[in-house]
Amino acid sequence: MDVSINDSVLAVVTVGKEKVAGQAPIFYARDEAEMERIAIYISRITGGIVHDLENGVYIIVKH
Amino acid sequence: MLTTLARISFAIAMGVLARYYMLRVDYRQYPSYPHGYVIHMSLGLIAASLGALAIPALLKRDYMAVTILALAAQQFREVRDMERRSLERVEETELVPRGAAYIEGIARVFEARNYLAMLVGLIVSSVVFLAPFHLMLDLILGGVSGVVSMFILNKGMVGGRVGDIAVVRQAELRFAGSLLMVEDIILTNIGLRESRERYLSNGLAVIIEPKDDNARATLANLGQRQAIAHDAATIMGVRLDVSEPEFVPLARLSTKTGRVAFVILPIEKDIESLLEAIRRVPVLESAKRSPLRTLAGRYAED
Numbered sequence: 001m002d003v004s005i006n007d008s009v010l011a012v013v014t015v016g017k018e019k020v021a022g023q024a025p026i027f028y029a030r031d032e033a034e035m036e037r038i039a040i041y042i043s044r045i046t047g048g049i050v051h052d053l054e055n056g057v058y059i060i061v062k063h
Numbered sequence: 064m065l066t067t068l069a070r071i072s073f074a075i076a077m078g079v080l081a082r083y084y085m086l087r088v089d090y091r092q093y094p095s096y097p098h099g100y101v102i103h104m105s106l107g108l109i110a111a112s113l114g115a116l117a118i119p120a121l122l123k124r125d126y127m128a129v130t131i132l133a134l135a136a137q138q139f140r141e142v143r144d145m146e147r148r149s150l151e152r153v154e155e156t157e158l159v160p161r162g163a164a165y166i167e168g169i170a171r172v173f174e175a176r177n178y179l180a181m182l183v184g185l186i187v188s189s190v191v192f193l194a195p196f197h198l199m200l201d202l203i204l205g206g207v208s209g210v211v212s213m214f215i216l217n218k219g220m221v222g223g224r225v226g227d228i229a230v231v232r233q234a235e236l237r238f239a240g241s242l243l244m245v246e247d248i249i250l251t252n253i254g255l256r257e258s259r260e261r262y263l264s265n266g267l268a269v270i271i272e273p274k275d276d277n278a279r280a281t282l283a284n285l286g287q288r289q290a291i292a293h294d295a296a297t298i299m300g301v302r303l304d305v306s307e308p309e310f311v312p313l314a315r316l317s318t319k320t321g322r323v324a325f326v327i328l329p330i331e332k333d334i335e336s337l338l339e340a341i342r343r344v345p346v347l348e349s350a351k352r353s354p355l356r357t358l359a360g361r362y363a364e365d
Binding site: 036039040043044047048049050051052054058059062063 | 240241251252253254255256257258305306307308309
């Protein structure tokens, strides 16, 4: 039996430091390209899906 | 004595034949394994024997023997349980799961098919024992009645298909920012540009429009939508792996119109065969709703 936490934010990746705070692991990226790359890495590692909040913030959610 | 034996074995053989006829391998690839065949054929043999022996037992005024049929029903409930358990176990290894409703449907069919084999055995043995002719003619009559009942029962067991209750047509998928949309229905948010490009180049979108309020309620059922996703993925293949869950086929409902938008990244990008695959998805017994059969439901119809 494979147990995992679903529908919760696993990580936040952002280029705008002032936009995020709180519980989930937050990764600050230098620019959009780095943000995209970090998001891919985390999503491939955790099996989560990258969602774009369209304000310079990506969240990775496991469904 | 010998003729009695011949009649009984003939009835059993017809029952087993009926079970075999219902056990064809179809696109669901289940039960395509040789061992699955052995299990179901042996159970079919038992079912057919029980059905076939009921009439000769009654003729011998052995009324207690008939109660064994009740015991048989108990046994075949186990079959449903067995099917359900084994399907639930392989579910974890499926990239696009069947869903609990589909599994329940398949398990129920397997239980019911044993009763059908029993029924065919019963019908054939009634004919071969009660027909007043000599052995050969009785057997021929039994054979005819067996084949006819096999076809009738099999026809009666065929349920509806999605194509019967809904119009399935091609649609365009597009992105509004990072939202994956089909017409006015939002399916999900795809964050990565690369993934969006893959959707645009490889994805196919389909709109499933319910024909009436009954169909609308049926398509809203999550189990029915999962069954559509599973069958479409089985037939068309799907560009998907565990590390890329954003490409899981999605079926989302427009709560306004009751239409279902379906998106998949098939291995073969062929819209015609995808439409046909979805039209042929069975309507699950457990998902079937008929609000229009009630007075309140008819009042609510627009």
